[in-house]
Amino acid sequence: MPNEFDNAILEFTDKIKRTLEFLPSDIKQKCEEIRLRAELPVCLTVDGGVLFVSRDSSVSSSLPSNPLVVTKEDVTQCLSGLCNNSIYLHENEIKQGFISLKNGNRAGVCGVFNADGMLISVSSINVRIARQIFGCAGGLLPFVGGGLLLAGPPGSGKTTMLRDVVRLISNGTNGEYYRVAVVDSRREISGGGALDLGVNTDLLFTLDKAVGAQIALRTMFPHFIAFDEIGTTDELQSVRECFNAGVGVITTAHCNTKEELFSRDVTRQIIESGAIKNIVLLSKKLGEKPTILKDLELEKGVFN
Amino acid sequence: MYLIKLFGVLLIVICCSLIGVFKSNSLRQKVRKLSMLIDGLNALYNYIDQGEFELNIAIKNAFCKCRFLNFSAVKILCDDADLKNEKPLIEEFFMRLGQSTKKIECDYINHFKTKMQACLNDARDDVVNKCKIYQILGVCSGLTLGILLV
Numbered sequence: 296m297p298n299e300f301d302n303a304i305l306e307f308t309d310k311i312k313r314t315l316e317f318l319p320s321d322i323k324q325k326c327e328e329i330r331l332r333a334e335l336p337v338c339l340t341v342d343g344g345v346l347f348v349s350r351d352s353s354v355s356s357s358l359p360s361n362p363l364v365v366t367k368e369d370v371t372q373c374l375s376g377l378c379n380n381s382i383y384l385h386e387n388e389i390k391q392g393f394i395s396l397k398n399g400n401r402a403g404v405c406g407v408f409n410a411d412g413m414l415i416s417v418s419s420i421n422v423r424i425a426r427q428i429f430g431c432a433g434g435l436l437p438f439v440g441g442g443l444l445l446a447g448p449p450g451s452g453k454t455t456m457l458r459d460v461v462r463l464i465s466n467g468t469n470g471e472y473y474r475v476a477v478v479d480s481r482r483e484i485s486g487g488g489a490l491d492l493g494v495n496t497d498l499l500f501t502l503d504k505a506v507g508a509q510i511a512l513r514t515m516f517p518h519f520i521a522f523d524e525i526g527t528t529d530e531l532q533s534v535r536e537c538f539n540a541g542v543g544v545i546t547t548a549h550c551n552t553k554e555e556l557f558s559r560d561v562t563r564q565i566i567e568s569g570a571i572k573n574i575v576l577l578s579k580k581l582g583e584k585p586t587i588l589k590d591l592e593l594e595k596g597v598f599n
Numbered sequence: 600m601y602l603i604k605l606f607g608v609l610l611i612v613i614c615c616s617l618i619g620v621f622k623s624n625s626l627r628q629k630v631r632k633l634s635m636l637i638d639g640l641n642a643l644y645n646y647i648d649q650g651e652f653e654l655n656i657a658i659k660n661a662f663c664k665c666r667f668l669n670f671s672a673v674k675i676l677c678d679d680a681d682l683k684n685e686k687p688l689i690e691e692f693f694m695r696l697g698q699s700t701k702k703i704e705c706d707y708i709n710h711f712k713t714k715m716q717a718c719l720n721d722a723r724d725d726v727v728n729k730c731k732i733y734q735i736l737g738v739c740s741g742l743t744l745g746i747l748l749v
Contacts, residue, residue, distance in 0.1 A: 380697035381654040383647055383704050413700050 300326050303400050303424045306376035308369050311337065317352035327450055329422045333370045336362035343450060343579045367418070374417045377402050387502060388481075389414050399425030399486025425454070425483060427490050432459035436469050438573035438587060439519070442543055444565065446550040447577030447585075453547035454523055456577065458484055458492065460545055461521050465493025476511035478522040480504050505529035512540055521545040531564050538570035550576070553586065611748065612741035619737020623730035629681040630726055633719040635665050636689070640712045647704050654697040685718055 300323035304315050311331070318326075328340035336358065337348040346354040348363045365373075377394055378385050385394050390412040394402045405419035431452070435443065439460060445453045461484070464473045475496045479485045485498050492498070497515045501507040504522045508530070511520055520537050522530075525546045537544050548565075550556045553576060557563055565571050576586040639662040646657035658675070662668055667679035668689075675693035677686045692711045696704065 375698060378697075379653045379655070382698055383701040384650055384653060386650075386700050 298323060299398065299400075299424050299426055300324070302398050303329065303396070303422050306373065306379070306396075307331075308372045308376070311363070311365060311369060311373070314348065314350060314352050314363050318348070318354065322346070322354055326424060328424065331365050331370050331373055331420045331422075333365065333367040333418045336364055340450070370417055370420060373420055374402075374404065377420070377422075386413065391502070393481060395482035395487060396422070397487060398489050399427075399483055401425070401481055401483050423483075425486055425490070427458060427486075428455055429459065429462075429491075432456045432463060433468075435460055435575060435587075436463060438575070439464055439469075439545060440543060441572035442538070442570045443545045444525075444562070444571045444574045445545075445547040445577060446556055446562065446574055447547075448551045448579055449549065451577040451579045453577060454483055456575070457521060457523060457545060457547055458490060461496060461519075462491055462493040464519065465495040467495075473518040474516065475519045475521055476508075476515045476517035478504050478507035478511060478520065480507070480523070484521070484523055503529075505533045508533035508537065512537060512542060517542055519543040519545055523547050524549065525565060526561055531561065531568070534565055534570045535568045538568060544570050546571075553588075556588075607748070608745035611745045612738065615741030615744065616734070616737040619733040619735070619740075622737075623726075623733040625681055626722065626726045626730055626733075630719065630722045632665070632667055632679065632681055633685070633715060633722055636662075637712060637715050637719065639665050640708055640715065644705055644708045644712075647701060647708070650701060658693070658696070685715070688714060 300318075301316060304312050307315070315329070315337070322339065322341055325341045326339050327343075330338040330340070332338075339346045339348060339354065341354075344356065346356055347358055348354055349359040350361045350363050353359070374394075375382065377396060382389070388394050389404060390408075392403055392405070394404060396402055401423045403419075403421040403423070404414055404417055405421075406417040407415050409415050435456065443460065445456050445460075447453050461475050461477055463469070465475045466472070472495045475493065476499060477484055477492060477496055478499050478501065480500075480502050482500060484490075485492055487500075488498060497511065497517065499507045499511050499515075501510075504525075505527065508520055508522060511517060512533075520542055521544075523546070525531065525534065525548055534544050534546070546565075548556075548559075548562050550559060550562060556574065556576065557566075566574075574588040576588065578585065642661035643657055646652050646661060647654075651657075652660065659670060667677060667682060669676040669678060675690065677689045679686075682689065688711075695707070699707070
């Protein structure tokens with residue numbers, strides 16, 4: 296039965312696919328990213344570390360003597376394959392440097408961009424593999440009420456946790472079937488509808504999360520609105536509107552440490568708005584439990 | 600005896616006339632197929648401009664009536680005898696689709712449509728100028744052969 300890794304490499308060129316499909320199964324299970332760079336070896340991100348792929352489908356943490364090197368032509372063909380030969384359909388996404396793929400995977404693209412922001416020559420592709428881990432957010436359910444922020448460095452599992460929180464509250468795990476509206480700007484949370492987000496979840500696909508949140512608020516009457524990677528002033532404003540309307544917010548933010556959490560404008564403002572009372576700090580370190588900051592209040596300019 | 604000879608001559612005249620008719624019919628078929636291709640290009644332009652379908656679905660929808668195109672898994676082929684001169688152009692066109700932005704794709708389709716329109720105009724001129732000639736040549740050569748053989 297094909298797993299997430301095999302699905303992610305389906306659109307690669309035959310040369311790359313034939314080598315990657317024979318990688319050890321434990322590597323495939325743990326692989327978070329597949330990086331293709333023109334005229335450079337193929338790299339995988341596994342458990343936060345970098346592994347190089349050899350032509351004989353083995354992997355090593357140092358550069359091997361027979362690395363699997365992709366040509367520029369390979370990278371271009373992979374991009375075309377990932378877009379299903381329809382680059383025009385992904386124009387807006389490519390201008391932002393990514394492509395939404397099937398099953399919630401996302402490919403970051405890098406290369407030469409013209410004055411209009413369109414990619415004219417691709418040199419790197421980074422395929423992030425989406426994994427749905429059922430039950431991973433079970434321990435966070437008591438903290439969803441009052442607003443929940445999932446914070447952590449890249450690759451710490453924020454989106455995976457967000458996905459599971461939405462699924463659990465939508466499926467009535469808390470004793471009630473809550474209506475959840477998910478604003479999915481990059482189709483990463485829902486996998487374009489391929490992933491399970493619960494029976495009582497409405498999906499809104501739009502590149503502008505702030506607008507999407509407002510639409511969801513006005514038309515779907517949710518108990519909770521969930522979206523990924525809050526970062527702009529407009530999104531903060533949407534969060535305030537949700538809070539004023541009595542709608543809970545579940546979102547994520549990039550952050551490496553607890554101190555950074557309170558020093559970054561975005562996270563500080565979101566806590567100050569009162570829309571977020573609980574923060575879960577995730578870590579990339581294997582086995583390290585997340586830090587939960589609950590019932591946050593701002594008192595004399597200091598969070599307690 | 601004369602009846603057999605007459606029958607033979609008639610047969611030769613009919614065969615040669617039919618060759619002329621088939622040849623002229625081939626020109627008319629070329630006009631019809633090129634018209635269908637241009638209609639398909641217009642439809643494809645709209646599908647891509649609207650950005651609603653992936654390329655393979657847009658192509659199948661736009662060219663569903665063009666039975667002279669062969670939609671294989673790898674590429675689109677045109678093996679029709681009436682379009683043998685346009686075959687390399689048509690196959691190259693489909694091979695290069697889907698690699699660019701919407702604007703460039705639409706411009707590319709328009710550019711190819713202009714080329715096909717020129718081919719269509721030439722084919723229509725051929726129908727006007729050559730069809731009758733082929734038919735007359737067919738009848739005349741049939742009669743000549745018949746007389747010679749008699």
